[in-house]
Amino acid sequence: MVYDMTQTPKILSFKMPAEATPLGFRPRPVRTLLDVKRLRKHFPHGESPAVERVSFDLGEGEMLALLGPSGCGKTTTLRMIGGFETPDEGCVLLRERDITELPPEARGIGFVFQDYALFPHLSVLDNVKFGLRRQPRAESEARARQMLDLVGLKGLDKRKPHELSGGQQQRVALARTLAVAPPLVLMDEPFSNLDAAMRVETRQDVRKLLKEAGSAAILVTHDQEEAMAVADRIAVMDRGRVVQIGTPDEIYRNPVSAFVASFLGRSNILRGTANGMEVQTSFGNLPLSRAANGAVSLSVRPEQIMLERDPDGTASVVGREFRGHDQLYWVQQGDHCILVISGAGATLNVGDRVQLRICDCVVPLA
Ligand code: ADP
Ligand code: MG
Numbered sequence: 001m002v003y004d005m006t007q008t009p010k011i012l013s014f015k016m017p018a019e020a021t022p023l024g025f026r027p028r029p030v031r032t033l034l035d036v037k038r039l040r041k042h043f044p045h046g047e048s049p050a051v052e053r054v055s056f057d058l059g060e061g062e063m064l065a066l067l068g069p070s071g072c073g074k075t076t077t078l079r080m081i082g083g084f085e086t087p088d089e090g091c092v093l094l095r096e097r098d099i100t101e102l103p104p105e106a107r108g109i110g111f112v113f114q115d116y117a118l119f120p121h122l123s124v125l126d127n128v129k130f131g132l133r134r135q136p137r138a139e140s141e142a143r144a145r146q147m148l149d150l151v152g153l154k155g156l157d158k159r160k161p162h163e164l165s166g167g168q169q170q171r172v173a174l175a176r177t178l179a180v181a182p183p184l185v186l187m188d189e190p191f192s193n194l195d196a197a198m199r200v201e202t203r204q205d206v207r208k209l210l211k212e213a214g215s216a217a218i219l220v221t222h223d224q225e226e227a228m229a230v231a232d233r234i235a236v237m238d239r240g241r242v243v244q245i246g247t248p249d250e251i252y253r254n255p256v257s258a259f260v261a262s263f264l265g266r267s268n269i270l271r272g273t274a275n276g277m278e279v280q281t282s283f284g285n286l287p288l289s290r291a292a293n294g295a296v297s298l299s300v301r302p303e304q305i306m307l308e309r310d311p312d313g314t315a316s317v318v319g320r321e322f323r324g325h326d327q328l329y330w331v332q333q334g335d336h337c338i339l340v341i342s343g344a345g346a347t348l349n350v351g352d353r354v355q356l357r358i359c360d361c362v363v364p365l366a
Contacts, residue, residue, distance in 0.1 A: 031059065031060045032057050032060075033057075033059060033061075033094065033184060033216050034057060034058040034092070034094055035057045036054060036055055036056050036057065036058075036077075036090070036092055037093070038053045038089060038090040039055070039077060039089070039090035039091075039092070040052055040054075040087060040090055041073075041076050041085060041087055041088055049088075049240050050073045050076045050240055051073040051076050051077050051080070051240050052239075052240040053090075053241065054073070054077055054240075054241065056242060056245055058216050058218065059216065060183070060214070062216050062217075062232050062233065063207060063210060063216065063217045063231050063232045063233075064217070064218050064219070064234070064235060065218075065219045065220075066218060066219070066220045066221070066237060067221055067222070067223075067224060067227040067235065067236050067237065067263070068222065068237030069222055069238075069263070070222055072237045072238055073241075074188075074220040074222075075188055075220060077220075078188055078218060078220050080092065081109070081186060081218065082104055082107070082109055082111060082186050083099070083104035083107050094108070094109070094183070094184065108182060109182055109183075109184045109185070109186060110177035110182035110184065110185040110186070111177065111185070111186050111187075112174055112185060112186070112188075113173070114188055114189050114192060116161075116170060116172070116173040116193075117173065118169060118172055118176075119161075120160065120161055121160070122161075123158050123159065123160060124148065124153065124156055124158070124159050124172050127172055128144040128147055128148060128175045128176045128179055129144040129179075131176055131177070131179050131180045132180065144157075147178060148172075148175055150175065150212070151171040151174055151175045151178075151205070151209060153168060153171055153175065156168065166193050166194045166195070167201070167202045170191070170193075170206075171205070174206060174209060178209065178210075178213045178215060182215055184216045185210060185215050185216070185218075186218050187206075187217060187218070188220045189220055189221060190206070191206075191226065203226060203230050207230045219231060224264050227264075228248040228252070228264070232247065233246060233247055233248075234246065234247075236251065236259075236260050238259050243257060243259065244256045244257075251264050252265055253363075255267070255299055256366050257366050258297055258365050261363070265301065266302055266339060267299045267300065267302075268300045268301075268302065268305075268336075268338050269298065269299060269300075269365070270300055270336065271298070272286075272295075273295055273296070274291075274295075274296045274364055276288075276293065277290075279362065281298065282333070282334060282336070286298075286358055286362050287361045287362070288361060288362060288363070288364055289362065289363045292364035297364070298363060298364055299362065299363040299365055300362050302328070302339045302341040304360040304362070305340045305357070305358055306356070306359050307329060307331065307340050307342050307354050307356060309353070309354055310354055313353040313354045313355040314355070315331045315333035315354050315355065316332055316351060316354065317329055317331055317349065317351065317354060318337065318350060320348065320350060322347075326341050326342060326343055327341070327342055328341055329341075331354060340356070
């Protein structure tokens with residue numbers, strides 16, 4: 001079929017149904033799988049609750065990342081969903097059934113633990129067959145082999161876990177979990193034991209396998225790049241609460257607070273005086289991404305700033321980091337030290353006078 005590119009292809013321009021939430025828009029999932037409602041957990045002797053009023057839902061087959069710094073309550077949230085921790089308040093619904101009181105093994109949820117929890121004395125094949133032990137032997141054998149094939153470990157079925165690399169062990173753990181076709185898989189920092197290159201490769205494989213199996217997943221991570229790379233949506237947590245939830249794009253482009261702006265990517269936080277869709281700053285009047293009024297903090301991404309060499313410029317380069325595909329510059333303008341990401345083209349040096357221009361909407365923060 002040949003498209004006339006001068007015409008808007010009607011069939012491609014449909015709109016996804018969007019659902020308004022207080023924190024953003026998102027495509028409505030086909031069907032809700034999991035509903036987490038106002039979960040709370042205050043450990044004895046804890047200064048404040050580890051998890052406070054955490055609510056979100058998850059569609060069938062959707063992949064959500066719980067992202068936040070160490071100690072913000074990600075693992076505790078995941079453990080309450082899995083049944084390893086009892087919430088003080090709130091409930092967990094799986095396909096509309098209240099599972100809050102059920103033990104882990106009665107929930108029908110799969111887990112991939114950080115240390116993979118493989119049985120060291122069992123072969124790869126027997127590890128994968130473990131979850132299928134209630135099935136007839138021939139069936140479980142066939143299913144386990146199919147799963148090993150799916151995760152790319154065909155031919156390694158007789159090996160013991162210690163004879164595999166970290167990435168391969170991760171795949172065995174995933175094959176074992178997916179063998180029983182759980183509607184939901186919970187993963188707590190599943191890539192943290194892998195080296196950097198392996199991590200990038202494995203996380204894409206894991207996403208693909210989950211999608212192929214049709215399983216939804218919640219991935220706990222403190223790595224923003226990992227969350228953006230694999231998740232359909234991200235829930236950003238801070239001190240026990242979910243502070244923003246949305247697609248990686250939405251959150252990156254429209255962070256609600258300085259915390260989110262700086263945790264998901266890098267951001268310059270400026271001050272300004274807003275008047276509707278415009279804000280007055282030391283960089284001149286700039287358009288806002290959403291309306292605001294009065295004194296505001298603003299998020300400006302380093303790649304939204306243009307840097308030009310200018311002997312009469314009011315700013316100067318105070319630091320530089322060459323990264324191959326681009327370069328980072330730290331530029332002093334008045335009291336502000338501004339981070340700029342610039343193409344790999346012409347190089348500026350520390351001490352060079354420059355002019356900064358912001359060439360995009362800036363985001364007002366709460
Ligand atoms: P994260 O996974 O985001 O790093 P956690 O959920 O593990 O965070 O921990 C959240 C908070 O709860 C931390 O302050 C941690 O010290 C505390 N915490 C976690 N588990 C327990 C426990 N079993 N007993 C007491 N405090 C705990
Ligand atoms: Mg944790």
